[in-house]
Amino acid sequence: MESSPQIQPKPNYDQLACHECDLLVELSQFQEGSKACCPRCGYMLTAKHINAYQRVVAFSFSSLIFLFLSFLFPFLTFSAQGQERAVTLIQSISVMVDEGYISLAVVLFFVTVAFPLAYLLSIFYSYLSLSLVRPLRGTQSSLKLIGFLKHWSMAEIFLIGILVSFIKIASLAEVELGLSFWSFVLFILSMSAAIVHTDQHQAWSTLKQRLGFRGKRHSINLEHLGCHVCLTINEKDKGRCVSCDSVLHKRNKNSIQTTWALLITSIILYLPANFLPIMRTNFLGEETANTILGGVIVLWQHGSYPIALIIFIASVLVPVGKIVALGLLCLTAQGTTKTSKYQKAKLYRWTELVGRWSMVDVFVVAILVALIKLGNIMSIYPGAGALAFALMVIVTVLAAISFDPRLIWDEESE
Ligand SMILES: [Zn+2]
Numbered sequence: 001m002e003s004s005p006q007i008q009p010k011p012n013y014d015q016l017a018c019h020e021c022d023l024l025v026e027l028s029q030f031q032e033g034s035k036a037c038c039p040r041c042g043y044m045l046t047a048k049h050i051n052a053y054q055r056v057v058a059f060s061f062s063s064l065i066f067l068f069l070s071f072l073f074p075f076l077t078f079s080a081q082g083q084e085r086a087v088t089l090i091q092s093i094s095v096m097v098d099e100g101y102i103s104l105a106v107v108l109f110f111v112t113v114a115f116p117l118a119y120l121l122s123i124f125y126s127y128l129s130l131s132l133v134r135p136l137r138g139t140q141s142s143l144k145l146i147g148f149l150k151h152w153s154m155a156e157i158f159l160i161g162i163l164v165s166f167i168k169i170a171s172l173a174e175v176e177l178g179l180s181f182w183s184f185v186l187f188i189l190s191m192s193a194a195i196v197h198t199d200q201h202q203a204w205s206t207l208k209q210r211l212g213f214r215g216k217r218h219s220i221n222l223e224h225l226g227c228h229v230c231l232t233i234n235e236k237d238k239g240r241c242v243s244c245d246s247v248l249h250k251r252n253k254n255s256i257q258t259t260w261a262l263l264i265t266s267i268i269l270y271l272p273a274n275f276l277p278i279m280r281t282n283f284l285g286e287e288t289a290n291t292i293l294g295g296v297i298v299l300w301q302h303g304s305y306p307i308a309l310i311i312f313i314a315s316v317l318v319p320v321g322k323i324v325a326l327g328l329l330c331l332t333a334q335g336t337t338k339t340s341k342y343q344k345a346k347l348y349r350w351t352e353l354v355g356r357w358s359m360v361d362v363f364v365v366a367i368l369v370a371l372i373k374l375g376n377i378m379s380i381y382p383g384a385g386a387l388a389f390a391l392m393v394i395v396t397v398l399a400a401i402s403f404d405p406r407l408i409w410d411e412e413s414e
Pocket residue numbers: 018019020021022023038039040041042043
């Protein structure tokens with residue numbers, strides 16, 4: 001006969017290592033509905049939301065349904081000179097294959113469909129499992145997957161891309177937002193509601209408790225290794241985390257060198273991304289090629305100031321700002337210039353948060369290429385700059401991930 005799982009009573013204290021500065025923090029009497037920030041670097045350590053697991057399950061489930069529905073109908077319908085064309089989510093990707101831009105299609109497929117779907121499924125599965133008395137198989141792996149996929153799911157950026165495309169062509173022809181667009185909006189809203197209620201540390205400690213894992217209370221000045229995945233504190237000679245079995249490392253291996261290499265790669269990609277056309281337009285037999293900056297100037301001249309600004313900020317300012325900020329962090333982490341540690345930590349969080357949004361113009365190109373196909377009357381084709389640009393965004397996201405923010409605080413703790 002199977003014995004029922006031994007549920008440990010929750011201890012009245014909670015110890016964790018800050019994800020960004022590695023400070024050992026003890027929280028006592030941590031109430032539902034409250035959150036805790038790191039006293040040293042200000043990073044939000046953990047939040048205990050009210051009814052978190054039920055809410056996450058409900059929101060992620062409804063989000064999955066809305067995502068499914070958004071595959072079925074057209075996103076945008078476009079008509080000009082008596083011709084009409086509707087485009088679905090899948091078409092905006094498959095058109096790239098027809099145009100011969102297979103690598104761009106692969107990137108688009110992963111960041112707008114595969115990763116958001118996998119992200120949602122792992123959130124749904126993990127939190128469903130955590131709301132049961134006996135956790136389901138594979139809960140550990142699905143919790144780890146959430147941490148990885150959060151950087152690569154770009155569905156909300158795709159939504160902004162649809163809106164920008166809509167406004168861009170509204171002046172040229174009649175465009176209508178289709179049923180799938182509204183379903184996609186609901187998908188993004190429920191997905192964001194689910195994500196807001198998730199918390200890495202709370203999820204792992206619930207899992208540990210369900211599995212009967214008994215943690216040790218550490219003395220607060222002990223030399224420790226904070227697990228990067230579940231924030232559990234491990235003794236310094238441990239190779240793998242006692243609670244989630246992830247490989248422990250004091251700092252990311254060769255963090256600064258890797259970040260530099262990725263930054264240099266992204267600077268190299270930045271050149272073709274900006275000098276090669278991002279798309280080509282054929283209007284009544286006449287072909288014009290647009291670079292990113294050229295597109296911004298045309299929009300500005302036509303009086304579409306908000307869209308011109310969005311594209312300029314997302315495609316020009318953000319990537320340059322991100323590359324400069326990460327370069328600065330690499331330099332100052334090695335201790336050659338002085339900037340306050342707290343500001344550096346904030347700068348790092350900013351680069352992590354905004355970097356992905358540069359992808360918006362690539363999505364706009366994908367949507368326009370799929371939608372505007374009226375032969376010689378008006379057609380839009382992708383340009384080589386779009387692929388270079390998408391790769392540049394991916395490389396800068398990797399650069400932000402490879403930088404270890406704990407390096408900023410190292411001198412202090414030594
Ligand atoms: Zn901290």
